[in-house]
Amino acid sequence: MSATPMTMPEREPTWELPSRGHVAMYALIVAEAAIFIIFVVAYLFYLGKSLTGPTPKDVLEVPIFYTICLLSSSITIHFAVGALRQGSVGSFKAWWFATVALGAAFLYGTGHEWHRLIYQDGLTISTNLFGTTYYSLIGLHGFHVVVGLICLSTVMAFALRGDLGQQHTYRIDVLSLYWHFVDAVWIVVFTVVYIIGR
Amino acid sequence: MSTDSIALPRPREASRPLVDQLHDWVTTVDHKRLGILYILFALFFLVVGGIEATIMRIQLIRPQNDFVSPEVFNRMFTMHGTTMIFFVAMPILFGFANYLVPLMIGARDMAFPRLNAFSFWLSAFGGILLYFSLVGANGLYGAGNAPDVGWFAYAPLTAQTFSRGHSTDFWTLAVLVSGFGSIGTAINILATILCLRCPGMKLGKMPLLAWLNLVMAGLVLLAIGPLTAAQMMLSLDRYLGAHFFDTQAGGSAVIWMHFFWIFGHPEVYVLVIPAFAFVSEIIPVFSRKAMFGYPIMVAATVAIGFLSMAVWAHHMFTVGLSSNANTFFVLSTMAIGVPTGIKIFNWLATMWGGKIHFQTPMLFCIAFLFQFLIAGLTGIMLSAAPFDWQLGNSYFVVAHFHYVIVGGILFALFGAFYYWFPKMSGKMYNETLGKVHFWLFVLGFHLTFDFMHVPGVLGMPRRIYTYEPGRGWDTWNLIVTIGVFFQALGILVFIGNLVWSRVKGNAAGSDPWDAWTLEWTTSSPPPAYNFAIIPTVKSRRPLWDLKHPEDPDWKYE
């Protein structure tokens, strides 16, 4: 089992390549963005085309408070990662907890809104085209928030057990990219549903 | 400092119990083994898909035939298309990418070995799920039988009203699940190529195979999302009463087409670009010349990648879009022919002035060039929308895309099989049998797919389980069916050759083709860790530099 002997040219002084965690997360974000774009296109395409039932103007209230919660969680997670990078795990835990809480608050807000829409306004996914596109788009985003929160809570659990340290900064940073993506999607969804669509 | 690929002594395989060996394969995260698993999985489904095609061709051998019922025929073309695209073409190309990319860029494995395994098993599960439809959910009563809505599953035929039972859902879920596997593999390929190249291998020094798989991976990330979204929407329609494609509630059947083809067109480039990659590696080696115009080949491929996202509605020319929309898509589709043609010319120029060796890999690549040229030209015909108003949805289109997928992609794949089989197995295949396979397959392919254009031109639409006598289609259908048997024979010879050579073939050595890329520096097969010491490279053909120290590539690149 011999192989061709290779003489090595001189090694270049530095050989730096991007980090695979970040590249992979950006790639995942591109793929997820492609899915979201289609749901957004469907939402925009069907605006005003419902044959019956409540329209966006009739029933939608702009969820300003819960949006602020979610968008602030991007800020808190940013500080959390910064704290971990410096090695202050205690500070990290505080900022991380704030992130989880703000995310959970956003989910509560979505649930509250859906409850009102279903039981008070009679809007479900099968009511009309608006219901179909609204619940699927907000729901897809909400699902991604849930997945994100599960990941964040897992990290929280590890941190509370004392298993998390500065050496994990890289992985936490990659995870925070996902969370930023979830927030960025919300900005788009919010604009399309509550501003353009109403 | 020299680097020998020093292989550690391998435990003798024969002494380990079969159960342990199988367990190794099932739990492997080694990119080489996963590559082979993908390839074997795809070959199995190639045979299944081929049987489905044979059933259809026997039914169509004469008018008003009753070999199978219309229901069975409609399931056959649905399963044939879905199987061939999602469970043959994509897995086999991912398999080759998995095997070759790390070796060619001087890495030890893919960036995420466990994700790699997970992606493979997701795809495998998807395939099994699709075929489970044959028995699953009311199978005996027919309502839960194999899906029969066509591989592109146009709405509203897929609504609960028109497709009762769960057969459509098996299609949706199987493809959805394997789509997640595809995204995983694409992420892996992207991260591997961007982050694990060996020192000195700047992006401009990568083998073309790596570049082309990079573009393919990017396309997968962009294209699978729309399909996933559309399938989620379809499932919501079918089970939660949503109205995405419900025309009774004001929904649009056309929007399904848009979403599907926004996936569907880049998908065919996902399939053909890796085929280009194989040809780009094989032609230079067997012409004994460097690839002509490497930077242009890269630029053309990237251009094709971008343009492929802008041509999708050429599958919808007959839908009644506005003349402006139709005109735009005519332009974008014709435009994509330019970089594609440039690639053909560059391959030709590589052969020009070389010394061409006609072993089996090269035979398949020369046939690829000839057939891909024709496929591209029938594509140009289809891109002229008014011409497509006649040719679209007819057997002319079926002939065109089979010309690309079989005459182009499958031929390139056969070339790749024969080229890299010695590396993967350590054994040389039988060259005579390889040539027998080639000529049998060329004959069968041309009998079937050349003559298939004619019924299309004479007015025969696709997806019909039978046809009227007196339309002038009879003889052509007969010839088309006869060709199938030559192709089947060729496949049998091919599989026989691989199996026999694996067991009884001569040892191949690490570099049987006197080639120039890094995978030929390892033993055949490579050790689990690929390279004992990660190599450093200075040009696109590191082995050429070694073999021709007086005239290395890096002086000219």
Place this chain on the structure above:
Amino acid sequence: MAMNNSFTRCALKVIVALSSPMTRSFAQATAPPLSPTNIFAPVSTPADTIFGLSLFVLAITAAIFVTVFALLAYAVVRFRKRSDDDGREPPQVYGSNQVELAWTVIPVLVVVALFMATARVIGSVQKAAQPSNAIEVIAIGHQFWWEYRYPGLHVVTANELHVPVSDPAHPTPTFIKLLSADTDHSYWVPRLAGKTDLIPNRTNHMWIAPRETGLYLGQCAQYCGTQHAKMLLRVYVQSRDDFDRWIQEQSQAPSLSGAASEGRHIFETTACINCHAVAGTVADGRFGPDLSHLMSRETIAAGAAPNTPENLRRWIQNPDSIKPGSRMPAMELSDRELDAVTTYLTTLR
């Protein structure tokens, strides 16, 4: 509206002169021995216009094929490894900017020419104005039959379309609005026009101006379910007089003789009238073909079988025996009832 622009005429002349014998054998002016659905044997605009464009495209692609194939064949022969090869590697050529430029610019020019010709034809077909003397038809696709309505002329019929012949000097085209009652279908009669889809919740338009009388065949070209294959099209292009006569007959209620009263009674008291209509009677169902003038049609079941009393009887007894998977259920009638209903239907001229 017909080939009225000199560019197309001129190009067509040049290209027909240059085109290969094979294409010429495909292209026939009158009765085509090759196939009644040959796209290269148009008898109508817009099939004519498309044919002209197709010859242009074929000429260009043929030229490209011949050139590249010649180069490939030459390369394979000239640059093969000889048996007396010395084993040295040939000169390594890495690229050439001039060559790359040449084979980029030339294809771009070809694309521009093809695109301009194509865009022109798209415009001439899709943007054709509907003249005031056009016949208007609404075609509605069903699983697995065709419904035709002539709104201005008060005619409702099924499966066999009648249109007047159109003199190129004084055109009388037929403009067809395309709708669907269920899934996607596609209207393809190759010798008359390219295909256009019928899509639910969407109105599509097409037009034809056939210049020769005759019967032209086609079929549904978008997979629509089990019996997609037997959703056949028959278009009867008639002289103006014949067409007017046909309209006259179709727009009146059928004269119902007393002899078939038993069959008529069965027809009108069973589920038949839920789906079918007969003008002038209580039958006004719209899910199935209008049967008012059933016997004026040459075929039944959208062309799947000739319209004979035997086939009619077989169809009513069990539609699946002729077209398995069609939407009409077997009516479970006794032999006597079948005979009576068949007799009644054969009186509907």
